Amino acid sequence: MPTDIIYLCLSHPRNSQDLRLVYIYFETYFVILGFEKPSAIQQRGIVPFTKGLDVILQAQSGTGKTSTFCLGILQQLHYNVVECQVLVLTPTCELA
Ligand SMILES: Nc1ncnc2c1ncn2[C@@H]1O[C@H](COP(=O)(O)OP(=O)(O)OP(=O)(O)O)[C@@H](O)[C@H]1O
Numbered sequence: 001m002p003t004d005i006i007y008l009c010l011s012h013p014r015n016s017q018d019l020r021l022v023y024i025y026f027e028t029y030f031v032i033l034g035f036e037k038p039s040a041i042q043q044r045g046i047v048p049f050t051k052g053l054d055v056i057l058q059a060q061s062g063t064g065k066t067s068t069f070c071l072g073i074l075q076q077l078h079y080n081v082v083e084c085q086v087l088v089l090t091p092t093c094e095l096a
Pocket residue numbers: 034035036037038039042059060061062063064065066067068095
């Protein structure tokens with residue numbers, strides 16, 4: 001796991017069990033996606049999402065904003081619940 005993710009998690013601790021799960025999720029997602037390390041916006045944005053906080057992110061195109069909120073959402077989902085749990089609104093046709 002990249003050291004900056006470990007630093008990020010340790011700088012926003014909840015409890016040891018949650019941190020262990022966060023490590024596993026990050027490691028799994030990044031391996032699946034083929035990412036070697038989180039982008040700057042991902043370093044700042046993913047953990048607040050996993051805590052269920054309201055998050056506003058602003059960064060240039062292609063810097064990883066979509067992956068940031070997708071990874072955050074994936075950690076919030078209850079996979080045994082078969083109903084809509086997420087609504088993503090996009091402001092333009094280009095992003096839809
Ligand atoms: N940590 C990362 N390492 C390598 N590639 C990444 C990483 N995060 C995202 N990417 C890739 O970079 C590209 C852009 O990511 P993403 O769509 O999340 O950016 P964005 O900021 O939402 O872009 P836009 O503003 O254009 O919608 C995608 O192909 C994505 O797979």
